[in-house]
Amino acid sequence: MKIALLGNPNTGKSSVFNLITGLRQQVGNFPGVTVEKKTGTLQIDGNTHTLIDFPGTYSLYPRSKDEHVVYTVLSDESAEDYPNVVVVVVDQSNLERNLFLFSQIYDLGLPTILVLNMTDLAQRNGLSVDTDKLKTFFPAAHIVSTNARIGMGKERLMTAIADMAKAPPSRRTPIPLCPIDDITCQEQEAEARYTFIHQVIDSSLSRIETEKKASVSKLDRLFVHPVFGYIIFAAILFIVFQFIFAFAAVPMDLIDLGFAEFAGWLSHALPSGVFSDLLCQGIIPGIGGVLVFVPQIALLFFFISILEETGYLSRVVFIMDRLMRPLGLNGKSVVPLMSSVACAIPGVMATRTISDWKERMITILVAPLMSCSARIPVYTLLIALVIPKTTILGIFNVQGLVLFGLYALGLVAALLVAFLLKFILKSRDKGFLMLELPTFKSPRWGNVGITVWEKVRVFILDAGKVILAISILLWALATYGPSESMKKNIAKAEKESKALHLTKAQTNHRVASAKMESSYIGHLGHFIEPVIQPLGYDWKIGISLITSFAAREVFVGSLSTIYSVNETDDVNKRLIDKMRAEKRPDGTKVYTLAAGVSLMVFYVFAMQCMATLAVVKRETNSWKWPLIQIGFMGALAYFGALITFHLLS
Amino acid sequence: MSAKLSEIKNGNCATVTSIVDSSIRLKLMEMGLLPGKAVTVLFRAPLGDPMAIDVNGYILSLRLDEAAMILVEEPSLAIA
Numbered sequence: 123m124k125i126a127l128l129g130n131p132n133t134g135k136s137s138v139f140n141l142i143t144g145l146r147q148q149v150g151n152f153p154g155v156t157v158e159k160k161t162g163t164l165q166i167d168g169n170t171h172t173l174i175d176f177p178g179t180y181s182l183y184p185r186s187k188d189e190h191v192v193y194t195v196l197s198d199e200s201a202e203d204y205p206n207v208v209v210v211v212v213d214q215s216n217l218e219r220n221l222f223l224f225s226q227i228y229d230l231g232l233p234t235i236l237v238l239n240m241t242d243l244a245q246r247n248g249l250s251v252d253t254d255k256l257k258t259f260f261p262a263a264h265i266v267s268t269n270a271r272i273g274m275g276k277e278r279l280m281t282a283i284a285d286m287a288k289a290p291p292s293r294r295t296p297i298p299l300c301p302i303d304d305i306t307c308q309e310q311e312a313e314a315r316y317t318f319i320h321q322v323i324d325s326s327l328s329r330i331e332t333e334k335k336a337s338v339s340k341l342d343r344l345f346v347h348p349v350f351g352y353i354i355f356a357a358i359l360f361i362v363f364q365f366i367f368a369f370a371a372v373p374m375d376l377i378d379l380g381f382a383e384f385a386g387w388l389s390h391a392l393p394s395g396v397f398s399d400l401l402c403q404g405i406i407p408g409i410g411g412v413l414v415f416v417p418q419i420a421l422l423f424f425f426i427s428i429l430e431e432t433g434y435l436s437r438v439v440f441i442m443d444r445l446m447r448p449l450g451l452n453g454k455s456v457v458p459l460m461s462s463v464a465c466a467i468p469g470v471m472a473t474r475t476i477s478d479w480k481e482r483m484i485t486i487l488v489a490p491l492m493s494c495s496a497r498i499p500v501y502t503l504l505i506a507l508v509i510p511k512t513t514i515l516g517i518f519n520v521q522g523l524v525l526f527g528l529y530a531l532g533l534v535a536a537l538l539v540a541f542l543l544k545f546i547l548k549s550r551d552k553g554f555l556m557l558e559l560p561t562f563k564s565p566r567w568g569n570v571g572i573t574v575w576e577k578v579r580v581f582i583l584d585a586g587k588v589i590l591a592i593s594i595l596l597w598a599l600a601t602y603g604p605s606e607s608m609k610k611n612i613a614k615a616e617k618e619s620k621a622l623h624l625t626k627a628q629t630n631h632r633v634a635s636a637k638m639e640s641s642y643i644g645h646l647g648h649f650i651e652p653v654i655q656p657l658g659y660d661w662k663i664g665i666s667l668i669t670s671f672a673a674r675e676v677f678v679g680s681l682s683t684i685y686s687v688n689e690t691d692d693v694n695k696r697l698i699d700k701m702r703a704e705k706r707p708d709g710t711k712v713y714t715l716a717a718g719v720s721l722m723v724f725y726v727f728a729m730q731c732m733a734t735l736a737v738v739k740r741e742t743n744s745w746k747w748p749l750i751q752i753g754f755m756g757a758l759a760y761f762g763a764l765i766t767f768h769l770l771s
Numbered sequence: 772m773s774a775k776l777s778e779i780k781n782g783n784c785a786t787v788t789s790i791v792d793s794s795i796r797l798k799l800m801e802m803g804l805l806p807g808k809a810v811t812v813l814f815r816a817p818l819g820d821p822m823a824i825d826v827n828g829y830i831l832s833l834r835l836d837e838a839a840m841i842l843v844e845e846p847s848l849a850i851a
Contacts, residue, residue, distance in 0.1 A: 181801040216829045219803045247828065305797055312800040338813050348817035440832050444818040447834075453821075554795050554837055555821055556802065559830040 123171045123287050124203065128192065128227060129211035130220050131178035132433075132560040134239045137270035138211050139175045140568055142279060149576050153202050157191045157474075160576075166284045174203055180219070182226045182299060183308050186477035196230060197299055207286050209279075211237045214244035214251055214267070215561075217327055221319045222312075228260050231296035235282050236260065238267040241274070243561065248330040255326035259318075262294055271566055341562050345437040355438055359460070362425045366464065370417040377417075381410030399601060400594070408593030411673050412586040415465055418495050419581050420574050422464040426457060427573040431565035436557060443555055449537050450544025452481040453555065459485070459536065462492035463529075466734045467585045468577055470741055480549035484540050486741060487751055490734050491536040493529045493726060496674040500725050501528055503678055507698050508718030524722075532726050535758065584740070585733035592672040592732045596643065600669070600683075603641035611640040631686030638683055643668060657724065657760070658717035658767040660706065670730040677725075716770035720763040728759035774845060777822070777838035779812045785843035786810075793840050802831055804841060 129135040139147075143162025152159045160175040176195070177188040184190040195201045210227050212220035228234050238251060253265045264282040268275025300307035345351055385406040392398040429435045435457065443453030454476045462469030469489045476482040493501075502525075509521050602608075615636035619629040638644055647665035654664055666680040678697070685700040704712040729735065735748040742748075779785050787808045790796045803826050804810070811825040820835040833841075 181798075183797065183801070185798055216827065218827050219829065222801060222803070309797050309800060312797060313805060316800075316803070316805050342814060342823075346814055346816060346823075351817060436832075440821060440823065441816050443834065444816055444820045554798070555832060555834045556795070556798060556837060557821075557832045559823055559832055561830075 123169070123207060124205045125171055125173045125283065126196075126203070126205035126208045127173055127175045127211065128208060128223070129178060129237075130180055130213065130216075130223055132558055133178070133211045133213040133220065134270050135178055135211045136175070136569055136572075137566060138209075138237060138239060138268065138279070139173065140572060141268075141270045141273060141276050142283075143173055145572070147572070149579065152191045152195070157188050159191075159203070164280070164283070166280060166287060169287060171283065171287065173209075174205065179223065181223060181312075183302065186475075187482075188474055189477075193299075193302060196227070205232065206290070207233045207235065207283070209235045209237060209283075211239050211270075213240050214238045215240055215247050215249060217249075217251065218316075218319055218323055221322060222315060225260075225315055225319065226299075228263060229297040230299075231294040233286050233291045233293075234260075234262065235264045235266060235279070235286065237275075237279060238265065239270055241267050241269045242272075250328050250330060252326045252328065256322065259322045259326070262291060271563070339562065342437070342559075345434065346441055351437075351441050355441065358429070358434075362422075363463070365425070366418055366421045370421055373417040374414050377410060377414045381406055381413075385410075400597065403601070404594045404597030405590070407679070408590040408597075408672070409586075411593060411676070412582060412589050414675075415495060416578055416582070418464045419468055420578050422461060423468065423574045423577040424570060426461065427570045428565045431563065431569060433560040433562045436559050439555075439557060440559060449540045450481065450484045450547075451540050452476050452478060452485070453557075455481065455485040458489055459492055462489040462494060465494050465496070465581070465585075466490040466492070466731065467581055467737050470734065470737050471577075471580065473741070478549075478554060480544075480547050483547060483742070483747070484543045486738055487543060487747065487754075488536040488540045490729055490731065490751065490755065491532050491539065491727065493532040494674075494731075496731070497528075497725055499675040500670075500677045501525055501722060503681075503694060503698070504718050504722050504725075506694065507701055507713055508715045528722055528726055531723070535727060539754070539758075584737055588733040588736045589673055593676075596669050596672050596676075599643040599646070600638055600641050603637075603644065608637065608640040611636040628686075634683055635686040638665065656767070657763040658714070658720050658771065660712055662704075663712075663721065667724075667728075667730070670725075670728075671732055673733070674725060674730050714771065716767050719770055720767035723766045724759045724763040726759075727755055727762050729755035774843055775839045776810070776812075776824070776833075776841040776843045777835045779843065779845065781812050781814055783845065784809055784811050785845050788842045788844050791840040791842065795837060795840060799837070799841065803827060804831075810843075 127135060127139055139160065139162060142164050146164070147160055147162035150159050150161065151157060157177060162173045162175070164171050164173060176192050179189040179192050182193050182196065184193050195203045198204065208227055208230075210224045212224055224236060236256075238253070244250070251267075253267070257263070257265055264285070266275060266278045266282050268279060270276075300311055345354060385402040388406070389398055389402040392401070426435070429438075438456055439453035441453075442456045446453055446455055455473070457475075458469045458472040460469075461472050466489050469492070470486050473482050473485045473489070476485060505521050505524050509524050512520050514520060514523075612633055615632045616629065619632050624632065643665055644661075646668055647661040650664045650668075651659075651661040654667070659667070662681070662684050665684060666677045669680040670677045678694075681701070682697055685697060685704070701713050702711075706712055729752045735752065738748045738751060739745055773788065774785070776785060776787075787804055787806055787810065789806055790799055790804065808826065813823045813825055813830060815822045816832075821832045822835065822838055823830050823832045824838075825831075
C-alpha cells in the first residue's frame, strides 16, 4: 500500500514521518522533477507499506517548485506515486488554516487519515477539539490525535493505517480540482472553503479560556530587535563557524592521512601496473577527496537544522529580507549563502525553499562565489608562499588579514553580481515572501540527526560521482601522453638522476615530474600558457589550474607532483621552498607577490568545481545556467587576476 | 476608516475588507486572509519591512508591498 504524508509546513509532519518509519527511510526524487522525495517503510501485521513524504504546502495549488509536485501527483491517478491512502498532519493549535489543505485533500475522495498533531501546544493555548463533531463534517476520515515530538500517538496512527489496509474504504466521488491556471476558480474555491471551515470551527473547536490577545513573545522582541537582532545573528554565525572549523579539522586530517596511507600501502602491496596506478593515484585519492568534506558538511547541517527546528531560522529570514532585496535576493537566500561557505553543493540545494524563480536563480548563480572549504588549502599555501609573516599596528597578523580579505572579496563579489543579475534576469512574477514564523520549540535530536544524515548522503552520492569521475579522467590525462616524447623525457630524467647520484625515492619523484610534463595534461598546460601568462602564471601553474576542476584543493597535490615533492612529510613546507626557488628561463622568480596574489584572486572567483556545476544543472534542469556560471565567473577570475597582477608588479 | 494593512501600527488590530486583485491574492486568501478576518500587527523587521501579523493564532510575515495589497478597516476607537 502506498501512503502519502501531507500537511502544512511547521505542523510536525517530519516528526510524524520519523515516528512511524524510524530510520527505515530513503531519499530520492519524484519522477521527472528534482524535488526531493523521502520514502519510508512500515510493517503492519506482516505487510509492508510505503510512506511517501510530500513537501509541506498550504494548498494543493502550488506556489513553488517543491509544492508543484503535490498537485501533479494527486491530480493524476496514473502517476507513479499516486497513493492508496493519504495521511494529513494538521497543527491543532492552528486548525483553521490547516483545515484548508485538509479539506482540499479530503475532497479528492481518497481514503484519508487526519492526524491532529501538537496536542500539547493546543492545550497550552486553551484550545480543545471535539473530534466527534469534527467527524460529522468529514465522515469518511479517520481522526487520530498525536504529539509526535514526544512520540505520543504512534500506536493510534498505526492502528488507523492497519484498519485502512484491512478494509479499504470505498472510493468517494471526488470533487474535481480547479485547473492549475484558472486563478478565478481557485479564488472562488478558497472563499467557499473558508466559509465551510468557519462552520466546522464554530461547532468543533472550543476555547477554554477567553480569547487570548495576540502578543509578541519575549524571544521575538529580542530576535527582531533593530540592534540585538543583528548582533545575535552575527554571534550565532561566528560561533557556528568557529565550531565547524575547530571540530572538522581533526576528522578531516584523519581522512586525508588515512587515504594517503592506504593508497601508499596498496601501491606497494599490489603488483605495479596500470591497474594499481589507477587505484592508488586515481580512484582512492578521488574518494578521499569527496569524503574529506563530509565532517564540515555534517557539522554545518547539524547547526542549520537545530536553528531550523527551533524556529529561529525564519526570524533570520525575517530580519535579513529587507537587506537582501535590493540585491535581487530574498531573506531565504541567507541560508544557502551561509552553507556555501562550507560547500556550494548543499548551498545550491538549499535554495529550493525560495519560491520566486528569479530570486532563486540569482542565489544559485552567486552561491559558488562564497569561499568554500576546498579553497582553504589553496589560500593557505599561497599566503604562506608570498605574504610576509609580519604584523601591522602591532596586533594584526598580515597573513590573517589577507585570508579574511579573500573571504570578504568572495562575499562582496557575490552581492555585486547578484545586484547586476537583478537587472539582467527577466521574470514575469514579482517576488514574494509570505512566510510563517513558527512558534519557538526545543529541537528534536532525532530529526536533527536524520537531516544531517540525508544531506551527507546526497552530497556523497551527487558530488561524489562527479568528483570521482573527474579524478579518474585527470589521472588518465596526467599518466598518458604522446608516447614518443614521454619515453624521451622519462629516459632523460632517469639519466639526470643517475648523474646527480639521487636516491631511489628522489629519482622516482623526478621521473613522475617528467612524466607529468610530457603527459596530455602537461601539453594542455603548455597550450594554455600564452593565455595565462598575462596573469603572471607559467605552464606548471596552468596544469594545476586544469586539475583543480576536479576539486580546488587538488591544486596543492598537482604542484607537489610537478615540483617532485615527497608526499609523506610536511608537504607544504617543502613545496613552499621549491616554489620560492622556482625561476623563469630569464632568471626572475615565478612566485612573486604579484603572481601569488593574482592566483589567490583567480581562485576566489573561478568556477573550478565540476560537482557544483552538475548540481546546478540538476537544480535548474538545463545546461544553460551552469554554462553562464562558468562564463561570468571565469571572466571575473581572469580579469580580476589580470588587474591584480598589473597593480602589484 | 479604510487603510492598507501596511499602514497599520504595531500592536493594532484591523479587519480585512478586501484584497487588491493581483498575482498574490489567491495565496493571501489561502493563508487565511479573507474579508472579515481580524488580524493584529505584531512587529516589524528592523528596517520597517517586512511586518509580522497574527492571523488566528499564527504569525505570518509579509513584505510591505504584499501587505499593501490588503485593504483593512481599523475599528474606530470609542471615545468616552
